[in-house]
Amino acid sequence: MANSTETTETAPARASWSGKWGFILAAAASAVGLGNLWRFPYLAAKYGGGAFLITYIVLVVTFGFALMMAETALGRMTGQSAIGAFRSFGKKFTIIGILASAVPFIITPYYALIGGWVTKYMASYIVQPAEAIADGEFFGGFILQNAESYLWMFIFIACVVAVVAFGVKRGIERVNKVLMPALIIMAIIISIFALTLPGALDGLAYYLIPDFSKFSAELVVAAMGQMFFSLSLAMGIMITYGSYFSKKEDLEHSVRRIELFDTGIAILAGLMIIPAAVAVQGSGETVASTAGPGLMFGVLPQVFLGFGFAANIIGFLFFALVFFAALTSCISLFETLVSIVDDATNKGRKFAIMVCTVFLVIVATIVNLGYNELLSIDLMYSVFGIGEYQDSQLLDFFDFLSNTIMMPIVALLTCIFVGWIIKPKTLISEVKQSSKFTGEKLFVVMIKYIAPVFVVVILVAYVMNTAGIINL
Helix, strand or coil, X not given: CCCHHHHHHHCCCCCCCCCHHHHHHHHHHHHCCHHHHHCHHHHHHHCCEHHHHHHHHHHHHXXXXXXXXXXXXXXHHHCCCHHHHHHCCCHHHHHHHHXXXXXXXXXXXXXXXXXXXXXXXXXXXXXXXXXXXXXXXXXXXXXXXXXXXXXXXXXXXXXXXXXXXXXXXXXXXXXXXXXXXXXXXXXXXXXXHHHCCCCHHHHHHHHHCECHHHCCHHHHHHHHHHHHHHCCCCCXXXXXHHHCCCCCCCHHHHHHHHHHHHHHHHHHHHHHHHHHHHHHHCCCHHHXXXXXXXXXXXXXXXXXXXXXXXXXXXXXXXXXXXXXXXXXXXXXXXXXHHHHHHHHHCCCHHHHHHHHHHHHHHHHHHHHHCCCCCCCCCHHHHHHCCCCCCCCCHHHHHHHHHHXXXXXXXXXXXXXXXXXXXXXXXXXXXXXXXXXXXXXXXXHHHHHHHHHHHHHHHHHHHHHHHCCCCXX
């Protein structure tokens, strides 16, 4: 690595996790986000339940494993966030780090906006009847015409900034040690309650029993995309979190635990939603036809009405769970921003937090304006020529730019960089500093040959999906 000695001598002591489980819970909390809760159940219901689950799990332990190992090892080896990590091997590679760092700067503002929506719904189930929340006009009235959406967004941002301001150990690690177990417990409670509904066991069978007649190339591509976006890959987060990880801890073991947490929560999300939808609405087709905000804020409040007297309790528990998931994911995104600015300016975390907070508030406000004052602006149509004019908002544009285009490109460049430029042995040596690397051969084959092909498939397929050419 270029200038590695000089960097070690002059850089201030870097923040670090208290131990292996601090890293595992923080990384798992980052990976367990809205994608697990509002897209995974939709895909599982659409693509034959168990057939999709099996495919997803196979991809997580192969494709996902290789990419996550590459990013966390790169971060731990260099002790830097994305820009510094790639630049450590030569200035000409800085562009990869810049692209990776741009992703969280695009995602964090609109993620904070959605976090505000979740916070509003969680609070609404305390003070309003479930029937009012399930009304078809509730969500639209809230985001399109009501200044209240800005208030809830700022409350969510304040929660994120407050946690990150306390630092890696006292803030992020402590919060995740509370929220992750709480999230899992609430998911189990809701799943058990959902399974007590009449007809829910039919939904359970619909979800878990594989329907291999629905197995197709489209299913594999959908599972690849969900896995890729779910694990917080190609956005600098795992490089940043890896840079806080001790060289004495077992990196491979930790990555496997992160995969287990993420996959487990995704499966629990299906258990919460699909059996309940089948019990209340007679089939899983509603879940199979709707993903994203439409599922979370439109379909599910109607499903919760089927719980009768417990509708408000279940609604609150569910959105509290979603709030925890959104909060922990946004914390990891914001921490990545802070780390990037801190590494770039060397003016300390307080300065970096202040700069990133101002940035987040301004850009999130602009994204929110896309649902009211700037509703007439359609960058998806104007820039990419996708859809009909005024058919999408600023959030859709930023989501498409970051998730569909930039993240696959960053992942492809990372695979090429690790697999063919610095060679896998460089990161293998880093992993072996603290433990055996039992997945070494799998890592080499995936990162050099298979993962790049998969990433290209994801890029092409999801651009085609957004353009309406295919339907994933």
